[in-house]
Amino acid sequence: MADTKSGDINTGNKSFSEFIKGFWKENPVLVMLLGMCPTLAVTTSAINGLTMGLAVVFVMTGSSVIVSLVRNIVPKQVRIATFVVIIATFVTMVDLFLKAFLLDLSKALGPFIPLIVVNCIILGRAEAFASRNSVWLSLVDALGVSFGFTVTLVFLGGIREILGMRTFFGMSVLGEGFEPWVIMLLPPGAFITLGFMLGAKNLIDRKMKERKKY
Amino acid sequence: MKLFSFQGGVHPAYRKELSGQREIKEAGIPEQLVIPLSQHIGAPCEPGVAAGDRIKEGQVIGKTVSFVSAPVHSPVSGKVKKIEKSFHPLGQKVLSVIIQPDDEGARDYMKPLGKNASELDPKDILTRITDAGIVGMGGATFPAHVKFSPPKDKPIDTLIINGCECEPYLTADHRLMVEMPEYIISGAKMIGKVLDVKEIVIAVESNKPDAVEKLEKAGDERDILCVLTKTKYPQGAEKMLIKAVLNREVPSGGLPMDVGVVVSNVGTALAVCESVRDGKPLIERVVTVTGNGVKNPGNFFVKIGTPVKHLIEQAGGTAGNIGKCIMGGPMMGIAQASLDVPVIKGTSGILIMQEADYMQEGYLPCIKCSFCVQVCPVNLLPSKLSVIAEARRWDLADSYGVNDCIECGCCDYVCPGKRPIVQFIKTAKIKVREIKEREKK
Amino acid sequence: MEVILIFISAVLVNNFVLSYFLGICPFIGVSDRIESAVSMGFAVTFVLTLSAAITWLINRYILIALNVPFLEYVSYIIVIASLVQFVEMFIRKTSKTLYDALGIYLPLITTNCAILGLALFGALRDYSFIENIVFGIGAGIGFTLALVVMAGIREELDLADVPESLKGAAITLIIAGLLALAFMGFAGLISA
Amino acid sequence: MSTRVKMILILTLFASISGGVLSIVYLFSSPLIEANLLEELKKSIFLVVPNAKDYDEKVIDEITYFECRDESGSTVGIALPARGNGYQGVIKLMVGLTPDLSRITGIKVLEQIETPGLGGRIGEDSFQNQFKGVQTEPAVEYVKNREPEKDTEIQAITGATISSRSIVSIINKNIQMLKDAL
Amino acid sequence: MGITILFVSLASMGGVGLILAVILAVADKKLAVKEDPRVEKALEMLPGANCGACGFAGCGAFASAIAAGKVSVDGCKPGGIDVARKLTELLGLDEAVSVSPTVARVFCSGGIKETVMDKVYNGIRTCISANLIGGEKACLYSCIGFGDCCEVCSFDAIHMDENGLPVVDLNKCTGCGECVKACPRNIIGLTGYDEVVHVYCRSFDKGPVAKKACKVGCIACKLCEKDDETGAVKVIDNLAVVDHEVNKAPVGSIRRCPTKVIRVSKPVSGYEDEFKEKIQLEAFEEKKAGTSK
Amino acid sequence: MFIKGINGEEGEVIPVHGNSATVKIKANKACKKCNLCEQVSSTEMVVVAFMKKPVKKGEKVTLSIQPGTVVKSAAILYILPLFGLILGYYLGKFAGSLLHLRLKGELFPAAVAIVSLFLSFIPIRAYDRRKQKDSRFRVYIKES
Amino acid sequence: MANEQNSLILSTSPHIKSDESVRKIMLSVNITLVPAAAFSVYQFGLYTLLLYAVSIATCLVSEYVVVRLRKRTFTLNDGSALVTGILLVMVLPPRFPAYGVVLGAFVSIVIGKQIFGGLGNNIFNPALIGRAFLAATYPVHISQWILPRMSAAAVSGATPLAGMKFDGIVTPFSDLFFGTVSGSIGETSAILLILGSLYLLMKKYIKWRIPASIFVTVIVLGEIFHLINPAKFPGPVFHLFAGGLMIGALYMAADMVTSPITKKGCVIYGCAIGLLVIIIRLFGGLAEGVMYAILFMNAFVPLINRATKPRIFGTGVNHEY
């Protein structure tokens, strides 16, 4: 937090730290617990996670920029309605794009592409950050957060794909001797894996804090 | 014959055979007596004598300063050695009068009032009870005169004389009932007179048939009813006893008088009788000295203020390595830190246990077996309470009724995880009180 | 009969939270106390049903009638968002006492996935109006059920010796996984 | 400008801009999307009716089916889209039939959400290929734990009887409906 | 066809937007109460421990109170002087703030080594529970040593040492007082940074009794009173107390105490100067060197 | 203790009048991390709370209400109208068939349903007014 | 600790404890399971013995490792991990792969028990969590049955419930009762399970209300549906003795840790389990529903406990007399 508080760090550094913090310190999934629905639903494989993540990157950067551009002219009462319209427009664009060029992936992600609209990260960010900061900073922030989101999704999808299908991005990684764990592809597997990922994150944070102490 | 009972409760090994058939003996006078000036619930007394004073047996040495209090009398004649803070069986240090007895035997009793309750004025009896410093002898040590003057809007219709003695090991009340039934009956009638009750019931557990026989012989069935209750701990707890005998439930946070009942211990009845009939203040009581830590368990007439050490000698000295010295019974008694603590008005027994019996290693988490729930006589969820206290969630303790717990120890006794439930509950009670007080501020 | 099956399916078999992964954020956020879980669940049920009704109309009379399917997301979400905002004002105006008792709840559910997800599923499955409404109610009750059960468990675990790093959201997710495991017993209940 | 007016203007403006932008994007992408869908449909039809080169979409009594022709233009089979409930949810199929509907020429599972590795195996070729040449009269049947004996039988997937049974009954039901309609 | 779609979607979305906007505009009669922007800023400056030491329900509550000018800026104990200064700046107050920060100190010296342990305690290993029946040590006023105080500290500022006594890390302690509340024996007290001389014992026992129970307790010998040139030390109820109003270190008493229970505590870092000034450190150290020979 | 709706909510006293005080509260802490609620008009609400002991303007207070009331309110406010909705639908359907409306599809019953949903707030409003004086529904200040 | 004469032990009351202990309870459970387990080894061959060994070993090792990692002091000797290990195998099919059992036992202990804080804190029945996890992980293996040595049926390897559900075959009562049918390793012999649990019932280690209310509900509902359509729905006796109902009701639903602590709660819990078992068996996609019914109701136990808090003595009664 120190970096955001102290005033005169130059913009370059600041935007870098804004970018970086989305990966660990303010990871949208692991720390802020936002955007859990797509995280759990689409991560049956790493590629699904990646596609979803990239879709979010696009929607989020796009809408963050627009939101921060128009932030001053939108009255508070219609803020949410305006913002969701902007976001939904971007989402529809992604959706049409996927349907036109990547039909299989579009099917695999199912209704979770449209759900990006209400995905809590985007809305949360749009309001919390983009509506208060300059275009440049919002852009950097959106990129950082959405890339953090993507990385997390790929990671979760990777674990589930490896254990559930023996493959990673479609490539076989575990030998025939390993019998796939079907549960990993089912809802319980998603919840449990993400739960343990969160636990691991907390554990690492705690250990790091302890180390810092000595 | 119908056995009266209540829901819950436990039946631990009673071990009353150790001392049950031993007649009450005089314990004699020790070298030095320590008489705490606070032997009752309520305001402590102020010293009525000074160091160096010569005093007589029965002379007031602690004066009351408020209504909810009871005076303290000297149990022997002798000299006041000093007045200082000294160990009290309840754990703290309390201002006490330390007396060096002599053998002059000088007495200063009050004037006897008469034998027959029906011929006496209830006001006189009440005054006498007040002056004699009588407190509840069942353990609660609530000043008896306060208990016997209920507010006008709470008429009392029944007096229950509590002869259950449900605590394992203890036999003091049993022996009293067997040996001095007339005193008890007559004391009961006196209390009845004070309270103006319709009915007097003496409740005795079914494992003491000889006591009932004696009581029935001594009393008149028209005045006093003897009932047998099921042998089950805590049958003697007044709320349970009232439920068992009269099927009335004392409201949560309330007192027996809220349902028109007063419960008194047989020892209390005896003390009342003695004070009225002989003018003898409460300076002596019956104490059971028992347990596998003493050679000859038995029952004794003991002067208040006698140190535990002296009693152990009277009971034949110690056997083996002493692990615990408990004042009271094993279910509710208080473990003592030293053998120098004195017997006080509420001490019904001294239980000495060998070391081997009483070291337990740690405790386990609650496995929710619900044994404790089944035995809790007041329908609490002791398992929940103990877990709440363990997690230090004091805010929840109140909503689970921690203050309704009578600390009978049944839950603790049955717990297979050996969880110190009662200690958890006691801790929670303190914390809840603390928090409430802070909130009030 | 069809309606009853839709209801059971939405509550048990295809529970929104546990098998569709919808509305996870409030599920994690508000499942720590039973009372708040119940109230929150009711509020979500209300909003879900209301949006089910409105989006059905939009779908029928704008998207299909005008043949502009690509406006689906935009039109649903703008209507839902504004509607919830409006309803909140409306309720506050008409029932101040009850509203006050609840504290602030409605705003936070304006925009969770469950609500848009419901609209999309309903359109996808081509439900009739009443079917769509029952679907909404079922989804809401299913959400409430999961939320309340989780709240009960979490209140219990508050007192337990849960490993430090798993406390909070991590253990909640794992329990959700175990609940989903238990809910698998209902699979096939409606298709048989 | 008062806030109210501003509110109304802004929201209307944004909504219509969004509508406009999207319609443009849609105009560009819809041909691609439609082509995609058509391609898929074609693929599945030609898969289940092996000799087909072209098809006509027909609707009778609200039942849609595809009449398939070879190069010569003669009818070689019928592709029938079918749907019904499986173990977890809806299963969508394309069923290929001989023109007289007496035999199955092939099936393709289009959509399903059965348990992967269990019911999900209905999507595997080894399961779908069993249906080639299966007699539809009186009805398709499944057997368990043994090889099929009759012409109407297929073998159920071990541990996924329900999914297998669902496929069989979806096929039977939809063929029956088509027969009734024709 | 393209143009139609464009037109239709423009019109339909525009229409929907218009209708909704009108509905909202009509409904929007109540305006939300405006919030003071300084609240958030103030909140940012506060430590965020929500300890309640300020007397409010949490940092947020305190922040609003500050912004509203309802309380003095030095209310936050954990934040100490730094936060107070920052808040002063934020609120544009010009009055200099004078805060006397406090820390917790443990007033018992009788650890496992010094105090006689004449009982065996068998029960829940927390101080409050053990206190129900007196703990293990002979001295009834001693630290029980199960560390309830450490458990409640949210700043990780108090720990048990090998001798079974809690030690406060003065640089971490914020003076929130949680440990004081937790201790069933009243052993911990909050004292000012600049109050450096204390009697590290809480026993009210008479000399012989205290002596028997613990090697390092106050035995009420009154020698400190005799040798005190400042008038700050008094023995009351068998226990010596230092009156901090007398703003001088009772060096004589410190030297004279036979059980060394009157001691000078360590300075909090950053306060070394005040500390030196107050207790005339040089003089004291000189004398101490002299006695220890 | 438990956070139950308004129970446990913390707020600030704006003005005091007689035996009650107006208290402003900020959004529920349940969802601190996502800022969603902020976008909707109200992240704050104002309630009139009864005082058990005197409070001053600007004081921070904790509000509470009888246990159980919250759940009851939620049920009435959010579940009752749903019955209105369904009832309205079937009424509309019934009425439609009586009137022989030739309307295509379910538009008519759907419209009736939505209207009846909003109409169901009439009895709720009446109930609300009655409960205004009910002490069980009274928000009061628990502590400051 | 060696005491000197006057070093007295201090503790709060009560100063005596009954001779029940967690260890004694768990060992009793283990011992009463032995007859059924031994019978299962006879029925399904020595391979099952291997499974028991693997499962028990994994349970004990995982418990030990986790407890050590968490620096807690409770040790293995309370015997609860042993119960979990045995019960897990008893509800698995006879030829389940051993590596699967290792995974299942590990999941039982770690996810089913230790992450909640270990003994006594778990919400769900650990053995059933292991079983459910395996069912979802290896759905093929979990539905592979073999015929027992003392088999009554000659042809199919399907369990009585699956036979009933998918093929309409009703297995005779006596086979179900004595366990000469195919099914999970330890669930088949109703008689041995009942005999074993009698001792536990007597000692009150099983809250009798739970199995009793499960049985009553199953019998009543089974009878109702049987009356409605005897051809489609089997009778109550079949329900009672087929599949995992006996072991489920007597050992798994009645696990003290994961069942309600109030009397009323136990009845509600039992009835709900019975209801769910019947619903899943008759209308669900699965042939057997005992496991899911119990797990589902485990989740409700905290709510049930709260809703059935007993009336505290002296509250809520009319104090008129």
Ligand SMILES: Cc1cc2nc3c(=O)[nH]c(=O)nc-3n(C[C@H](O)[C@H](O)[C@H](O)COP(=O)(O)O)c2cc1C
């Ligand atoms: C758990 C428990 C057990 C008790 N057992 C007895 C008993 O056995 N005998 C007895 O006289 N009092 C017993 N008491 C005390 C009674 O509740 C009651 O205080 C006493 O009988 C009142 O008489 P007193 O005022 O004359 O002492 C018990 C109390 C509790 C809480």
Ligand SMILES: Cc1cc2nc3c(=O)[nH]c(=O)nc-3n(C[C@H](O)[C@H](O)[C@H](O)COP(=O)(O)O)c2cc1C
């Ligand atoms: C996790 C899990 C997933 C399942 N998935 C399917 C499935 O996708 N399809 C299916 O038919 N049965 C599924 N089942 C149901 C069982 O395998 C059921 O016992 C089986 O259909 C019975 O068929 P069998 O007679 O071939 O054993 C599943 C069961 C479990 C526990």
Ligand SMILES: Cc1cc2nc3c(=O)[nH]c(=O)nc-3n(C[C@H](O)[C@H](O)[C@H](O)COP(=O)(O)O)c2cc1C
């Ligand atoms: C298998 C079994 C079934 C029982 N069924 C009943 C019963 O239906 N009703 C009953 O009152 N007692 C029944 N009992 C007796 C109980 O063990 C005992 O009476 C009961 O637990 C009394 O204690 P409680 O009511 O305090 O739990 C049964 C005991 C066993 C072993």
Ligand SMILES: Cc1cc2nc3c(=O)[nH]c(=O)nc-3n(C[C@H](O)[C@H](O)[C@H](O)CO)c2cc1C
């Ligand atoms: C009557 C009884 C039944 C039990 N049933 C089970 C069981 O089904 N599964 C299991 O893992 N442990 C069982 N246990 C053991 C123990 O309670 C269980 O491991 C705990 O849930 C672990 O915290 C049982 C214990 C008893 C006393």
Ligand code: SF4
């Ligand atoms: S909770 Fe209290 S009243 Fe109940 S059994 Fe335990 S000690 Fe006795």
Ligand code: SF4
């Ligand atoms: S007896 Fe002990 S283990 Fe059993 S429920 Fe009560 S506290 Fe828990």
Ligand code: SF4
């Ligand atoms: S709890 Fe005690 S030691 Fe910790 S910060 Fe507060 S006052 Fe200091």
Ligand code: SF4
């Ligand atoms: S100072 Fe108090 S709380 Fe801390 S360990 Fe000592 S007795 Fe316990």
Ligand code: FES
């Ligand atoms: S992402 Fe679905 S509710 Fe937040």
